[in-house]
Amino acid sequence: MESAPAPVRRYTFIAMVLHWLVAILMLVNIALIWSVDLLPDERIRPVIDAHKSIGITVLGLVLLRLLWRAANPPPPLPDGYPRWEKAAAHSAHVALYLLILALPLSGWMHDSAWKAAGEIPMYWFGLFQWPRIGWITQLDPVFKERLHDVFGATHVWLSYLLYALFVLHVGAALKHQYWDRHAELQRMLPGRADGG
Template sequence: MNQTPRYTRTAVTLHWLIALLMIVNVVLGLAAESLPDSWVRTTIDTHKSIGITVLGLALLRLLWRFSHRPPALPAAYPSWERRLSGVVHVLLYVLIFALPLSGWMHDSAWEGAATHPMALFGIVPWPRIGWIQNVADPATKESLHTLFGHWHVWFGYALYAAFALHLLGALKHQFVDRHAELQRMGW
């Protein structure tokens, strides 16, 4: 009988779906600059659609987490690892929201936003953030576009670091400490 405390199937599904979509989005974002011009618009639009999808799934994940307490960490974990795990999880949650929001803000400040409507996966119309899109002064709007783009990139770097800590911690517990860590978040 498996005594490993596990996350609910809903939490596991949301965890892996968000992780997969964020990885795909990192690849799309990094690849866009090296693609032929004819592919760039489709790649960026797909990146935006996935980002908004991640934002929605992250909201569901956060609501699920508030209503379903996650399983406790094993008692064998030292207190410093428990604290670090908590910090990394909070950072991951913040970044899961900050990346799509900063991307949406960046897109809303794009000079072509008014003439290029956004549609999720080319189907569902999606609004820009009005107060950003409607900035009248072109210089201010371009400054915002640059600022929000920098935020988006730096949140991406922070995500890489937090993801690395999360992954390394899970692997350490699974393979070095011999705890059933991966089973907690598996199907």
Template sequence: MNTRADTLTDLTAAASPQRYTRTAITLHWLIALLIIVNVALALSADSLPDDWARPVIDTHKSIGITVLGLALLRILWRVSHKPPPLPREFPSWEKIAAHLAHFVLYLLMIALPLSGWLHDSAWKDAATHPMHWFGLFQWPRIGYVMNLDPTLKESLHDRFGALHTWLGYALYALLAMHIGGALKHEWMDRKSVLTRMKP
């Protein structure tokens, strides 16, 4: 026998979207692709010949700035467009963990490129080596950081670099859990969450 609460839950579920919007899906997969490419570039930069290293690093920076912009756009879209609910069968702790993981993932998608931008702005040769977004136009450094005392700037360059590295490790770990969780629901629980985000 259905209770009033069950009926209200069923009505809410019926009124909720069952898939993400096309814009959300496009932003999700575009950001995911750019992050994967940037991870590959970051891991390969040290092993490349010297004449390859600079173009790879510049591309890495351009992708990072792009991810920052797209992540901010994704957050604005998420706030203004209700996402589809997780399956009702999921336990409460799993829903809370999923929401928390998404929050931290968004945080990292902002903090990681921002720390890289700060790291680049504190580079001692930043003034003589302009940064260009995919070679199309000059991208500004963070002026306040660029104009600091050289000694302080060098120290900040090292600290921002270390922060960028550790945030990168955190993102790798969270992405692995995100993908692993989605595949677990798909293959083991038989409660697909991937259908909500399929193009």
């Protein structure tokens, strides 16, 4: 007589919501910033403002996710995974969290070092003014302009790293789901506890 498959050890519903919300917002933000060069001049500023607002939102959501994760540890990976895959998955998750934190922070620093930051306030989705980082805004204008370039380049290079890690993350999940026949996606999708 065949034994029933082990139930899927899944993330909590809150972890799932935060995971997919951050993923969707980041994809929207990528689409927004890639569209800037295709837009007429009068549409660029609203798109950049939306990009900034989404970035700040992602920063808040990933901090919430880290707090939730600390109080609600994620389910362990299935026992059948080789040790090296478990170590690689752990390292990739740490790197993803670091990048998802570093990207909005570097963008916020880049915006705070902008020479027009004093004249053009930043608003969170047009609802209320979002502060610039005070110690950056108070710097000498020449040095601040150099920092603006450094923070901007850092933001761009971090985004390239995130794209690569995102492809690796999705590829690994799909490989486990469809090649190895593990119930990998069910761990992060709502549904019955048995994965059915």
